[in-house]
Amino acid sequence: xxxxxxxxxxxxxxxxxxxxxxxxxxxxxxxxxxxxxxxxxxxxxxxxxxxxxxxxxxxxxxxxxxxxxxxxxxxxxxxxxxxxxxxxxxxxxxxxxxxxxxxxxxxxxxxxxxxxxxxxxxxxxxxxxxxxxxxxxxxxxxxxxxxxxxxxxxxxx
Numbered sequence: 001x002x003x004x005x006x007x008x009x010x011x012x013x014x015x016x017x018x019x020x021x022x023x024x025x026x027x028x029x030x031x032x033x034x035x036x037x038x039x040x041x042x043x044x045x046x047x048x049x050x051x052x053x054x055x056x057x058x059x060x061x062x063x064x065x066x067x068x069x070x071x072x073x074x075x076x077x078x079x080x081x082x083x084x085x086x087x088x089x090x091x092x093x094x095x096x097x098x099x100x101x102x103x104x105x106x107x108x109x110x111x112x113x114x115x116x117x118x119x120x121x122x123x124x125x126x127x128x129x130x131x132x133x134x135x136x137x138x139x140x141x142x143x144x145x146x147x148x149x150x151x152x153x154x155x156x157x
Contacts, residue, residue: 005052012041020044027051089113096125096143098132105132107143 015023020040024032027047032040054061090096092111097104107128108116115122122128125139133142
């Protein structure tokens with residue numbers, strides 16, 4: 001590294017935030033999104049060195065970019081996004097029964113997709129299970145449903 005690069009990096013702690021922002025804009029071409037001093041100083045030190053090395057050995061950046069591109073391409077198959085499962089859709093008119101702590105509970109599936117429990121409509125089975133247990137509990141799990149259950153639309157496999 002040349003002395004001027006070392007001097008620039010050593011000078012960063014003596015700059016105020018306004019000066020660090022101005023230097024950031026000069027080196028990156030846009031305003032920083034984070035205003036924490038340690039972050040600004042670290043990224044600016046990196047950028048100063050990056051620009052210096054680009055002048056000393058331009059092929060170094062190109063080869064590094066190619067290596068990074070190759071690495072990210074090899075990782076893409078590993079990073080498949082898991083599809084979110086469709087919510088349970090139950091056949092309207094289905095009655096779900098569950099015995100819990102010595103008491104029997106019954107929920108009716110309505111044609112509009114809501115659930116009727118004790119004469120009140122609920123938007124989800126989870127809301128019903130929370131009403132019954134007083135705890136966060138998955139509604140389908142509470143009522144013993146799986147995707148293979150006969151009452152689940154499109155779930156019979």
